[in-house]
Amino acid sequence: MAVTTSPPVGTPTETGPPARRRSRRPRRSLLPYLLLAPAIVLELAIHVVPMLVGTWMSLLELTQFHIRDWSGAPFVGLDNYRVVLDVDSAAGAELLRSFRVTVVYTVLSVGLSWVLGTTAAVLLQRPFRGRAVLRALFLTPYALPVYTAVITWTFLFQRDTGLVNHVLVDQLGLVDEPPFWLIGDNSFVALLIVSIWRTWPFAFLCIMAGLQNIPDELYEAAAMDGAGFWRRLRSVTLPMLRPVNLVLLLVLFLWTFNDFNTPYVLFGGSAPAEADLISLHIYRSSFQTWDFGTGSAMSVVLLLFLLLVTAGYLLLTNRRRNDA
Amino acid sequence: MSRRHLAILTATVLAAASLTACGSGDSSGGSGKTLTYWASNQGASLEADKAILQPELDRFTQQTGITVNVEVVPWSDLLNRLLAAATTGQGPDVVNIGNTWSASLQATGALVEFDDATLDKIGGKDRFVPAALAAAGAADKPPAAVPLYSLAYALYYNKKAFADAGVTAPPTTWEELTEVGKKLTGDGRWGLAVEGANPSENAHHAFTFGQQYGGDWFDAAGKPSFDTPQNVAAVKRYVDLMAADKIVNPSNAEYAQNQSVSDFANGKAAMLLWQAAGANLRSQNMAPDAYGVAPVPFPATPPAGGKQVNSMVAGINIAVFKHTGNLDGALDFVKFMTSDTAQVTLNKTYGSLPAVNTVAADPAFAADEQKVLAQTLATSAAPLPQVPEESTFETLVGTAIKELFADAASGRPVTEDSVREKLTRAQQQMR
Numbered sequence: 001m002a003v004t005t006s007p008p009v010g011t012p013t014e015t016g017p018p019a020r021r022r023s024r025r026p027r028r029s030l031l032p033y034l035l036l037a038p039a040i041v042l043e044l045a046i047h048v049v050p051m052l053v054g055t056w057m058s059l060l061e062l063t064q065f066h067i068r069d070w071s072g073a074p075f076v077g078l079d080n081y082r083v084v085l086d087v088d089s090a091a092g093a094e095l096l097r098s099f100r101v102t103v104v105y106t107v108l109s110v111g112l113s114w115v116l117g118t119t120a121a122v123l124l125q126r127p128f129r130g131r132a133v134l135r136a137l138f139l140t141p142y143a144l145p146v147y148t149a150v151i152t153w154t155f156l157f158q159r160d161t162g163l164v165n166h167v168l169v170d171q172l173g174l175v176d177e178p179p180f181w182l183i184g185d186n187s188f189v190a191l192l193i194v195s196i197w198r199t200w201p202f203a204f205l206c207i208m209a210g211l212q213n214i215p216d217e218l219y220e221a222a223a224m225d226g227a228g229f230w231r232r233l234r235s236v237t238l239p240m241l242r243p244v245n246l247v248l249l250l251v252l253f254l255w256t257f258n259d260f261n262t263p264y265v266l267f268g269g270s271a272p273a274e275a276d277l278i279s280l281h282i283y284r285s286s287f288q289t290w291d292f293g294t295g296s297a298m299s300v301v302l303l304l305f306l307l308l309v310t311a312g313y314l315l316l317t318n319r320r321r322n323d324a
Numbered sequence: 325m326s327r328r329h330l331a332i333l334t335a336t337v338l339a340a341a342s343l344t345a346c347g348s349g350d351s352s353g354g355s356g357k358t359l360t361y362w363a364s365n366q367g368a369s370l371e372a373d374k375a376i377l378q379p380e381l382d383r384f385t386q387q388t389g390i391t392v393n394v395e396v397v398p399w400s401d402l403l404n405r406l407l408a409a410a411t412t413g414q415g416p417d418v419v420n421i422g423n424t425w426s427a428s429l430q431a432t433g434a435l436v437e438f439d440d441a442t443l444d445k446i447g448g449k450d451r452f453v454p455a456a457l458a459a460a461g462a463a464d465k466p467p468a469a470v471p472l473y474s475l476a477y478a479l480y481y482n483k484k485a486f487a488d489a490g491v492t493a494p495p496t497t498w499e500e501l502t503e504v505g506k507k508l509t510g511d512g513r514w515g516l517a518v519e520g521a522n523p524s525e526n527a528h529h530a531f532t533f534g535q536q537y538g539g540d541w542f543d544a545a546g547k548p549s550f551d552t553p554q555n556v557a558a559v560k561r562y563v564d565l566m567a568a569d570k571i572v573n574p575s576n577a578e579y580a581q582n583q584s585v586s587d588f589a590n591g592k593a594a595m596l597l598w599q600a601a602g603a604n605l606r607s608q609n610m611a612p613d614a615y616g617v618a619p620v621p622f623p624a625t626p627p628a629g630g631k632q633v634n635s636m637v638a639g640i641n642i643a644v645f646k647h648t649g650n651l652d653g654a655l656d657f658v659k660f661m662t663s664d665t666a667q668v669t670l671n672k673t674y675g676s677l678p679a680v681n682t683v684a685a686d687p688a689f690a691a692d693e694q695k696v697l698a699q700t701l702a703t704s705a706a707p708l709p710q711v712p713e714e715s716t717f718e719t720l721v722g723t724a725i726k727e728l729f730a731d732a733a734s735g736r737p738v739t740e741d742s743v744r745e746k747l748t749r750a751q752q753q754m755r
Contacts, residue, residue: 064431067411090752160575182578183730268580270723287404288719291755
């Protein structure tokens with residue numbers, strides 16, 4: 001076989017006879033395709049095909065009558081989009097409300113998680129006794145299975161028997177009447193708390209890794225120039241963390257905007273209006289009211305929105321980098 | 325073949341292999357000697373259900389040589405799982421469905437219809453309780469399932485709490501219930517417990533109260549009619565038990581995991597509206613002689629058009645998926661589960677009622693609770709509208725009522741306008 005005649009690794013191919021060079025080429029050019037094939041197949045099967053199918057579904061009147069043989073559902077063109085984008089209709093108004101809730105939720109959750117993660121990572125940068133234990137503790141929420149963690153929060157937030165009200169009302173005496181956390185206005189606060197609790201350890205982990213890459217010389221030089229803690233943070237740490245933060249914030253934005261697990265486990269299938277995130281809203285339209293056509297239309301609109309925001313973000317950050 | 329072609333071919337083969345791998349699963353879920361059965365959660369837990377069902381399934385295996393692999397599915401997952409099975413043609417052979425979903429699931433076309441010939445294979449149409457069979461599919465079609473366990477709503481009341489408050493008989497009207505409830509509310513106890521955040525439970529009460537107030541949730545043409553004055557009055561009456569009468573703990577607005585049954589079992593609530601709660605109460609150490617069971621009340625002066633309905637025809641149906649690879653075995657299993665012996669054993673354990681006429685007189689169903697449930701089913705229960713949009717009605721109206729309970733709990737006013745506005749919005753989301 002050709003393999004047995006191959007030169008040892010590292011042998012310059014130029015030194016081999018021409019026939020041998022030719023015999024190596026096919027395998028060399030085939031290899032990248034073979035290595036790429038699994039990724040391409042999976043990408044097609046997991047993302048591209050479902051996305052195309054979802055887009056096609058959004059053009060159909062797909063209810064329980066046609067779900068079994070969905071390709072036979074009546075084609076309604078852009079009707080589903082008209083319904084979900086018409087803010088004067090009940091479906092459109094609900095979607096808009098859910099969108100607003102999700103935007104506020106994402107901005108607050110990502111922003112606060114980032115601040116918390118950065119603060120913790122910076123404070124834990126210098127070695128001290130117990131640092132390893134603290135780091136491990138901080139990462140615990142990230143390591144816990146989502147369902148287990150969030151269901152525990154639902155117990156904590158119960159009005160009569162939950163620990164949160166026990167502390168607020170019985171121990172601290174901050175409020176007289178135990179508030180509701182899983183229904184009404186506070187449900188948004190409860191959702192946000194759980195989300196930040198789940199999200200910030202990831203920010204912490206990434207920023208901690210980013211900090212490792214900042215050379216000590218920079219800090220030493222800054223110190224020699226008389227820069228204090230805040231000045232070093234502003235002029236060394238944050239600029240050096242920029243590449244990490246660019247990716248981190250984008251990833252957190254996409255994850256949080258699409259968050260389904262937290263509200264679903266916290267509230268069940270029907271979240272209070274105040275905490276009705278868009279992914280749960282789409283789930284309810286599709287799977288609880290069995291209107292897969294409008295559900296798909298909502299998903300496509302959401303996908304376009306996220307693509308637009310991501311593209312804008314990348315363009316903006318690239319331009320800044322080029323300007324710099 | 326060029327290298328490029330070879331690369332494309334390799335990728336294509338890999339893609340095809342991976343796609344076929346997705347589709348080549350056990351499409352029937354059962355071969356000639358095995359059946360897969362999804363049972364709904366009837367007992368105290370999924371494990372308890374499995375323990376209750378297994379001896380019966382073993383008996384079936386002995387009789388027929390067919391092994392039944394059972395999976396008990398919690399209610400919160402059941403409808404989605406059924407829908408996924410219907411869509412993909414992958415899944416169990418035999419399933420349990422909530423009887424109110426019959427027409428909705430029938431519309432998917434995935435279930436075997438029980439026409440007269442099919443019904444004959446499992447013992448004939450006349451075996452089944454007519455009201456229960458009527459809740460097994462759309463009115464103009466053969467049933468898409470057959471009834472397995474029959475249930476109805478009743479009023480459960482704590483005998484000691486009633487005696488302590490000097491109440492000698494259970495209330496028969498909502499006005500009496502409110503009055504009794506006020507007497508019993510206080511010292512950490514509430515008059516009545518409701519499952520305010522559970523859309524299905526809310527929708528069931530919306531139906532019953534609606535009937536009593538002369539309302540229908542779908543008109544004669546099958547179109548939704550959620551926000552009629554009758555339905556608004558009916559829903560307001562139900563939510564007012566918390567909002568205006570204040571005999572329901574505001575915390576009940578976040579109950580969706582049967583906490584109301586626990587509150588009743590633990591003495592935190594003196595009354596409960598529930599379907600066959602006996603088995604559940606027993607598992608929570610409430611002795612059967614500690615509570616009484618009475619029919620669900622009516623309005624003292626029913627409004628014009630109000631009907632003498634105080635429960636939905638509740639129950640569990642058993643259905644067969646068309647995609648089964650073993651239709652005869654599946655029908656044999658349905659016949660077995662609706663046989664006299666299995667009906668007595670299982671309904672006795674669950675505290676539900678048999679779905680077949682032949683064993684109704686069995687002493688197992690002579691307890692007070694079962695007598696009230698049987699009487700209700702026979703005389704004053706009505707099936708939920710058997711229209712394809714029924715499951716959507718449960719979600720939308722049930723969620724609207726959940727929001728109204730949340731308003732009531734947090735002190736926001738619940739008015740006719742706010743009820744109408746929520747019901748209108750729910751109706752507008754029906755397509």
